[in-house]
Amino acid sequence: MSIHSSTGEKTGADKKGQPPRRAFLNGVAAATAAGALLKSQQLFGDTAIPSIRIPKAVTDSLAAPPRRADFSGRGITGAQVFANLCKDEDLGALFCAAGNYYIINEIAQVGIPSYGGRTEGGMCAAADGFTRATAEVAACSGTEGPGFAHMMMNIATAHFAHSPVLVLASNQSIQQEDSWKRIQFMYQQPATEGLKKFGKRITVPNRVYEYGAYAFRNLKSGVPDVVHLDFPIEVATERFQDPAKLWSLYTKEQYRSESRPCPGSKEMQQAIDVIGKAERPVLIAGQGIFARQAWDALMQAAEKHEMVVVGSGPVRGHFPDNHRLSGSLSNGALMSADLVIFVGQYHMPTPGEWTLPPGVKTIRVHPVQEDLGRNWPVDLGIVSDETLFMEALANGLPPKTRNSWVDEVAADRQKKEQANLELYGQFLKYTRDTNTLHPFVLLKELHDFLYKGDIDPKQTVTGWGGNMIGFCAMRWLRANRPAQEIPVVYQFGPMGPDLAMMFGAGVAVQRGIGPQAAYKGAPIVVVTGDAGMGFSLLELDTFAKYKVPVICIVYNNDSWGTFPFALSMDTPRALHMYLFQESIRYDKMAEELGARGEYVRTPEELRASLRRSYDAAAKQGYSTLINCQGMKEFNVDKLYPPGLSFAPEPGVGAVSH
């Protein structure tokens, strides 16, 4: 399938025949970008600083033939044994910063797509982003101590998003344990306690395959979550010439099963009867629907029996926001539900958190029995795989129409959209008065560009984070097909990994994996704040190195979004800790990292910039950072009312569950 540029023009997904980088910059990019990228600056006399470029060694390395090690000759190392197992499990990708050398080198060498970025933390977020965009397993890696420690925030983020991320780390020797010999030794496993499904420091070399199997059994069975393996040097470098030396060396078909729990016929009939009698049923399509790729069966059941559906989870779109049965923008109407059916809702809310009636009759379907009844009382609990349940439901439910219920939900959606437009009018006035972009106006412009212009509204994957900018993004970004939107802040609420996480999502789109297949090669968009820049701006280098086009929209209000707390808590001496230098040019920094940079202050400038940036990305594969100048005072509710906070849940904007 071809992808669409901002003018609706179809462009090839591959980059064959594209003009050279210089020609592109001369033709498309702003003069400032061209100047920064092309001119060799005179330093001292004849000494020149060369232009930024991707070294040939990178291209050559990516084109090098894969090689699978075996027991012949010198034998196979522990790292190679593990790499082969990862290959046999079709590990989707490895994201790492150099370190944990034996493991990452062999994973790359065996032919698993591997990506080296600027920080271990950023690459851990990228692995998370890849899994969110594909429902496939991805790995990240760091070295024993500092690299692993740098990953912690994003390991936790992945855990709270139930992402099947394989965390790999180590490189030090067990022999130096407790000795302070040399540097970097750190016993890691306690650090991920409470943040993983399974973890192991592999200390016996002969068991490296066995624990690899443990890892994938946990990653690919039941409810997904983080798995953490660390490989001391004795394990990674041990050589095996005899397969008999490796314990539990049997294939993936033998060390794990694809068998899934199936709903019993009696409880299935019970569910069908209860749903059939309901007048206003709401089906909450949780993360499990995405993880098990049950969206087609969900659609079939919903349309056949006219149930209102709301998607939830750390990735959105497994039920499209723009579908007539979507309740994702109808929180008011959801309060009319007389039955709620949770399917694959990994993080259950507690009663009182969601816009559902108090004490509403509830069915919950979950693949793990132990979780049924957690947080939310159930009238009927069913242990089942999400796909199997949805297929059984689609087959078992009779055709039915619920016109008045569907109309009620549609009317409420219109009301919500109208309210958003009224808010926009108010915020637009602030933008005009100050000649800076209010974040709500920024997101409305992006919304119109992505979903109401010439681009296929299902095409562009977006990711977002940040404080004030996040409150606006959650109200304007949409998911019209599976894995189209990634709320980076889901559940754990990290600030900053937005751009890095979307590198992984961008890789998934470039390679057209899973739900991204139809939009292979399309650009992605990330919305973040200036605070986020401190965490992951440098990953623009990684986007450029691997030619993954991103449009990174930075809301620049010269501060942490939470700075009003210094005022409201009457602690004026604390204020400086929340503020940055003003007018920092993130766009200029982007240019020096091999991307385009644009600086905008008005809706008109942003609109034009989006068009240029999208074209540069879709047609040429170039990334752009759009530095959107706002004002920190927009965050002060009393100065620029109304203040915004988290959107009502569930639906568009949900980040807690």
Add this chain to the structure above:
Amino acid sequence: MEDYAKRGVFRGFTAKPVRNSVAAFRMIWHRDRVFDLIVDTKKKIIRIPVVLPAVPVRSALYKDFKAFVASRQAPTLPDHRRIEKSKVRVSCANVRGSVSLTMAVRDEDYAYALQRLIHLVHEIFVSFLPGGPYRDYMVEQLGAPAEIG
């Protein structure tokens, strides 16, 4: 009330003995706050004396609150959502900042009145407050996390 408590809608539910046709209930509900609910069958009312604390009488919040409560009786709402005027009359009051809600029961259908009152309060906390410009109020008066409201 007990049914709601059993379904996890509120915690710490207690019922005081009925005296002079007045039944009083206490529970921990939204934002972990204690709510009292009084059923007076002589006066034919159900009342929650403090739904929201510390709301100035002349504030935009109180004005919006009254409008929201009134909107729940609008004939344009579907039957299953409307607070039916022929069955109950809902009113709010503000006494030194404490905003109360009262349902006057017109047809002895206390179950209906109770159900509508519980739904109304629930909607105030999950829909009206988060959906409106009240982040400061939620943080300062209801103990919401400062970062997210």
